[in-house]
Amino acid sequence: MQIEIDGIVVEVTKKSVKNMNLRILENLCVTLSVPKSSTYAEISGFLHSKSNWLKKNLDKMKKRGIKPAPCYVTGEEFYLFGERYTLIVIESSRYSLTIDGDKALLYATSDSDKAHREKYINSFYRKELKEKIDFYLPKWEQLTGLHSSSYQIKNMKTRWGTCNTRTKKIWINLQLAKKPLEALWYVLLHELAHIRVYDHGPAFISILDKHMPDWREKKSMLDS
Numbered sequence: 001m002q003i004e005i006d007g008i009v010v011e012v013t014k015k016s017v018k019n020m021n022l023r024i025l026e027n028l029c030v031t032l033s034v035p036k037s038s039t040y041a042e043i044s045g046f047l048h049s050k051s052n053w054l055k056k057n058l059d060k061m062k063k064r065g066i067k068p069a070p071c072y073v074t075g076e077e078f079y080l081f082g083e084r085y086t087l088i089v090i091e092s093s094r095y096s097l098t099i100d101g102d103k104a105l106l107y108a109t110s111d112s113d114k115a116h117r118e119k120y121i122n123s124f125y126r127k128e129l130k131e132k133i134d135f136y137l138p139k140w141e142q143l144t145g146l147h148s149s150s151y152q153i154k155n156m157k158t159r160w161g162t163c164n165t166r167t168k169k170i171w172i173n174l175q176l177a178k179k180p181l182e183a184l185w186y187v188l189l190h191e192l193a194h195i196r197v198y199d200h201g202p203a204f205i206s207i208l209d210k211h212m213p214d215w216r217e218k219k220s221m222l223d224s
């Protein structure tokens with residue numbers, strides 16, 4: 001269950017505990033564990049009494065330079081292929097995610113925590129990205145005459161894609177599901193070009209120039 005208190009979303013979990021325990025995690029996500037018998041009124045009353053403490057400590061942590069990471073709670077930004085949506089978490093018996101206008105509705109079980117929701121959202125991104133790659137990779141292969149042996153999606157920290165020139169296998173970063181489609185086209189072409197040219201020298205650039213004259217613009221979408 002998620003409760004908003006003065007603009008701060010608190011993740012509330014019922015547990016076998018005696019007292020309510022409010023915590024701010026390292027990523028600035030706020031969690032509250034409560035005894036199983038707690039009522040909504042008790043929980044909300046407790047949170048109201050702590051709202052100043054919460055604000056003060058969150059501000060202090062932000063000033064120390066701690067950057068918030070996604071908590072996958074209501075009100076957060078959600079990106080899919082360059083479009084920005086507002087995430088709304090709704091309690092449900094099973095997980096699903098649907099886009100509805102400018103909202104991304106995430107249905108999640110009542111006992112879900114951040115890790116569960118992150119895992120589900122990543123599986124959603126993977127499915128969406130796979131659909132796009134299955135559609136666009138053959139198109140770029142046909143256009144360039146450069147063919148990969150297979151591809152795989154992987155959550156990567158520092159690279160948008162890689163290509164094994166020997167096996168011709170391509171790896172695509174899962175995070176591309178958040179970026180505009182043009183950014184994915186650029187990465188597909190970039191990795192296919194590596195099948196012929198190992199480095200980023202003139203021969204490589206000429207493949208990009210030939211098939212995507214505005215590749216620099218598309219590349220810049222990845223840096224922002």
Ligand SMILES: [Zn+2]
Binds near residue numbers: 190194200
């Ligand atoms: Zn490269």
